[in-house]
Amino acid sequence: MEFYKSSTPKIDFPEKIRGEAKFTDDFELPGMLYAETVRSTIAKGKIKEIKLPELPKGYYWISAKDIPGENVVNIIFSDWPIFADKEVHYVGESIGLFVGENKEVLHKLCRQISVIYEEEKPVFDLVNSYIHKEFTKGDFSKAEKNAVKTIKETYETGYQEQAYIEPQGILCYIDEDDKFYLTGSMQCPFYIRKAVARALGIAPEKVRVKQPAVGGAFGGKEHYPSLTGSQLAVAVNKIHRPVKMCYERFEDIAYTTKRHPSVSTYEAFIGKNNEILGLRIRVKLNGGAYKGCSGVVLSRALIASCNAYVFENLDVVGDVYCTNTVPTAAFRGFGSPQTIFAMEMFIHHVAKELGVDPLQLRMKYLAKQGDITTNSGKFHDPIILPQLLDKAMEMSDYKRKVVEYAKPGSNKGIGMSLFLHGCGFTGSGESTIINGKVKLVKDENDHVHVYASSADFGQGNRTTLARIVSNTLGLPAEQCTMEAADTDHTPDSGPTAASRTIIIVGFLMEKGAKQLKKIWKSGVRQEHVEGYVGPSYIHWDEDTMQGDAYPSYSWGVNVVEVSFDPVTYQIKVDHCWSTYDVGRVVDERIAVGQADGGLLQGLGYGYLEHMGIKDGKFRNRSLTDYIIPTFEDAPPMETAFIDNPFIYGANGAKGMGELTLVGGAPAIALAIEQAIGHKVNKIPATPEYIMEVINNDKR
Amino acid sequence: MVEKKIAYTKKEALDFLANHDAYIVAGGSDMMVIKKNVAGYAPLFDKDVLYVSHIKELANIYEDKDGVHIGAIATMHEIEHHKLCPSLLRKAISEVASTNIRHFCTLVGNIANASPAGDTIVIDALLDAKVKLESVDGVRLVDAKDFVLGVRKIDRHPNELITEIIFPKIEYTGELWFKVGSRRADSISKISFAGYYEVKKNVVTKFACCFGSVSIRPARSKELEAKVVGLTLEELKAKQPQIAGDFAQIIAPIDDQRSNKEYRQTVAMNIFNKFIDDIVGGAKQ
Structure with missing residues (x-):
């Protein structure tokens, strides 16, 4: 439907531009x-x-x-x-x-x-585990036995402030x-x-x-x-x-709460034909003083620990540690930015160590439809990652640049990350725990009021959810209004989190609107409540962490090009290119807004946003000292979406809020590695860290 | 109860300062942050306050035989776009804070708050600027280099008002301004560096440089500079490691939330060496 590709003005813009919006x-x-x-x-x-x-x-x-x-x-x-x-x-x-x-x-x-x-x-060190999770895949002992060598590395990620x-x-x-x-x-x-x-x-x-x-x-x-x-x-x-x-x-x-700092150790068991027989993964998160939602963050970190790759045998263990620091909690990505960073760096480093082309190695283990997931579930839906990759490489001229920038003294680097993000609550949680509902009310003037508890905090929910309804009903956009979330008047459509709003709530909106269309009587007040029924083939056991971790996945590729200044060890981001499979885009401008904003936040996580802590006190307590990217730091960004409609999503749409953040850090870290000619195993890769890495390698 | 005075003439301001030990506020970009109160409430001043931003006679930028005079309430934005102002100063200002802050913060305010991370104080010291202080008792001129005494400490008597900074005219053939911030805009310096030189017939005839953010005051050594003057470019190249080693002694960077000692020391000297390379290579900045 061509309608979906275009963009409508965000309905909250006029009141915000005029300063009338009430915060x-x-x-x-x-x-x-x-x-x-x-x-x-x-x-x-x-x-x-x-x-x-x-x-x-x-x-x-x-x-x-x-x-x-x-x-x-x-x-x-x-x-x-x-x-x-x-x-x-x-x-x-x-x-x-x-x-x-x-x-x-x-x-x-x-x-x-x-x-x-x-x-x-x-206690500030990661010594007291208060949440522990583990699972295996395949027969890990066989991988251990048959390995001719192992490659092991440790990765660290820091705090991130929202x-x-x-x-x-x-x-x-x-x-x-x-x-x-x-x-x-x-x-x-x-x-x-x-x-x-x-x-x-x-x-x-x-x-x-x-x-x-x-x-x-x-x-x-x-x-x-x-x-x-x-x-x-x-x-x-x-x-x-x-x-x-x-x-x-x-x-x-x-x-207030921040992203969990992490330390992840990845060990690859290599067979005699240079194949990866299995991975041993150990993930440690700093949960701060209270558990809160850290158990779920850990779960999602472990589920994402192999990112977009499929390995036959896995031994995965994760812990959240109690420290006397501000509790860490939800932040766009929810555990996966940490492990996706680790996995992307690791597969690249393994390839280098084995003397094979990193892209070839990644292609070899890329997930395909029907493959068994990290948690022994199944990738049920078509995966178009190869198309996303081709498109991103074509847009960025990746193949030429990756060779050209490898020349010593170029001080340039290009990095590419491939990634996935699970949409909606873990496993079958959308049906069994959340069971979201939405309500559509058509008044006597045939104006449709849309009710859901999905909050709009700038990302555009009020515009997109209303648009799904107006599109489905074939009405002009202005004949459909989404009301503010209000627990007395809106049904509980679940939290505004977990990249679930469009794929889950949007899907309910579409189904509800179809129903309303069937019973539509002009000039009469009509009401319809729609409840969630998810795919029946999704089964998940939270205790063993086995099964289908998510109803569906979105996919993406980020390519980042940087310059390195050897005088100051500073990095300048020159250009970014991204391709995404978010099922089908609902509103292109809003989708690009998510894509650009998410990537910039991911880049900041990767090279700028350092949060120091001493004796349990954060040191960078202002926006003067906690460095997020400004417009001057934001590179030109080019983004393409490739359709891959999901049958249980609104007109095929899947989630995208978190997807757009998770690839930024590994892409820029890989670009920095090439530009400086040294490994980056820790983010943010600040100039201070880069100097340390270069000096340590010299010694 | 603190007294607050908005002065409209220099005389009014000096009369007020004659019998009030007051904070002086021009743009307020530093003072209003330091004295910040809870949101929605007036700043918490613990002594009297004199607001000088309406004193028109302090807004002038003009040139005479002593050099370029920049009035106390001339904003950084005005200076950045004023052709009379020294180019190094204008370059440095173009990287101070953000465009909107530069529209109200002042050059004089930057030296008056005497932060070790101040950018323009490095230029003031490098270009031998003079700070003009006036009081009911008369006028006093202090070298900008000596005016900053320490962290947020300046050589101003309570009855004095800084009325202008005077930049003598200096001719040279090359210059370098280098700021290392945490990001590309709206950033406080981790390290800054300014320098100029003149090369005639292969011989260094003028040489000066000053480091910022790597000691409590802008770091400059006229004694070490004098050793560079008179060298041929070949001699300069040959002696570069030794010269750099000497200059490395005049800075004393620290660890803080923005960076660390090692990084500041290393990068400051990388920039110094780049400056020498520029001179030897004949680069015109």
Whole structure:
């Protein structure tokens, strides 16, 4: 359908350009109070005593004692307290809130409070595993026995900060229906509703969560607002006045969740014909002080550990380690950027070591339809990676450049990554756990209102989901509106995460619209609710990690060209080319927006975004010191999509939000390797690291 | 309670400073960040404040026998695009912060806040600029090189206002400005370097250079520079390792959140050597 290829204006643009869009900090309510968090100043210890300053009239101290329900944040694994009560486990952990009408006074109170600790020795190294997963594929002992040699390397990846434009913020009050009403910068309204209900010990229906305009999320607003939302609800429950808490940039960078740093060791068992008989993979993630969603992040890291390649025999083990640092959690890619980086570097290095062409070796192990996946499931759908590769190489003139830049002293490099990303929740989770629903309401004027809990935080959901409906119904785009996510009025279509919005929620929209079309009666109000029924052939066992890890996969190729300055060890990204199979594109401009933005975030992860940490405290606590790419750093990007429609996706569309990030780091790291003539085993590959690598190899 | 004064004439400003120990705010791009309060509230000044950005007589850029005078409230953007201003200064400014910040930050503010990572203070020191300070008691001129005393410490008396910086005219045949930031724009220097030279009949007749961000003050040694002057290009080439070794002693970089000591030391000297290579190779910058 040609319609899909074109682009419509994003419906949130006019209100944002005019400054009319209301973000959390724009809401002012009569009698509204503000909150500021009192945080632990030590990495580990017991709280002996809290000496409160004298509170001015109208100011409140909110702490664990005020929680009527459970003192845990409802996340996948609920071990993170809403307020630290007897002990603290990281620098910055919330101990309580000061609430009152003047933010300056609150700030002063936060400096006056005195918390007496009995300090304990914190752990910062990866020594205490608190989540362990493992699985094998094929017969690994056979690979071990038949190997004539092994090749082993270790890769490290650092923290990554989401660096959304709008810092975390949330607002809570008791509404006219006597419900706890929350609005804030969020990805998953129903997660917050559940968390608040648990914190207050009330029914979820007594909580209403509505999404305002949100300035970016990248995973950072998947779980964290459940913490701040619970904290504010506890405050409102005590004070009975509206309370708002918006973090400033410093607080957001210093204390909110980031991407898991990782250390991965890959060992290849090589047979006598230079074939890879099997891989032994060991993945370590730094989970910080609390588990939260780290178990799922680890799962997805391990599932992606062979990236787009198929090996017969595998021995895969992963652990998440508890450290006395800020908990790590969701971030675009959710575990896979770490292992995809490792796998892409490893296969390249193995090829070099074996003296074969890296591209040839990758082609040899490239996944094909019908192949057995890393987790012993099956690649059910057609795989067009060879076409994506050909197209990317043609666009970038890869074959010529990779030879030309190999000449010593060229100070140029070209790198290519191939990658996949699983769409939707792990395994059959979309049918068995999420069971998402959407609702379509046609009013008397034949205007169609689209309801789902999928939040639009800038990526364009409100435009694309409405467009799927209008396309299916054959209506002009303006006759279809997607309403803001609101737990009282929108069905739970699941969290806005896991690259699931278009493939899962979009699919529901399309099915629902088809149904509505069948029963369409002009001038009459009609309503239709559609529930998810996924592919029946998807089976997954979370305990053994065996089966089909995802309903479907999206695929991509990134080619990155860089120049290296031998005076400063700096890298300049000269050009990028990408090809993607996202099933079928719904709206080309929005898809390119995801592609360019995701790649730039992936490149930043690979060579710029260094987050130092010392004694459990982040060192790069501002956007001056935490370096994300600017427009000047962004290279020209050329992107092509190749159709490969998925039968359970909206008009064939699959997921793409995370796919576009995961290939950036390995592509640029491989380009840097060629430009500097040395191996890159760690990201971000900053000039300081590059200098170290060159000097170490000289010695 | 702190007193806040917006001055519209130089006299008003000097009279205020005669009996107030005050912060002086021109563009505010540094001061408003350092004294930042919680969002939505006025900055937290712990002593009196004098705002000088409305004093029109401090906005001038002009030339006379002493050189080019740049007034205290001339913005970096104005200087960057002003033909009278030294080209090294304009090059350095083009890489300061971002376009929007350059529209309100000032050259004088950059030397007044005396950050070790300041970019234009390297040029001030290299070009033998003079800082002009005025008070009700009179006028004082201080060499820019000596004006910065340490990290955020300057040679200004509480009753003085920096009114301008004066750049004497220096003629030379080649120059180099080199900034190493963390990214290509909107970046604070890890290392900066500025230098100029003159070569006549194969002999170095002028040579000066200054390092930034690798010690608490811009690092320049006129003594070492003098040893280069008079060398033939062949001699310069032959003595390059020794000269570089000497200059390496005048910097003392540190580890911080932006970079580390080893990187700063190595790259600073790589840039120095590039500068010497340029001279020997006859490169015109």
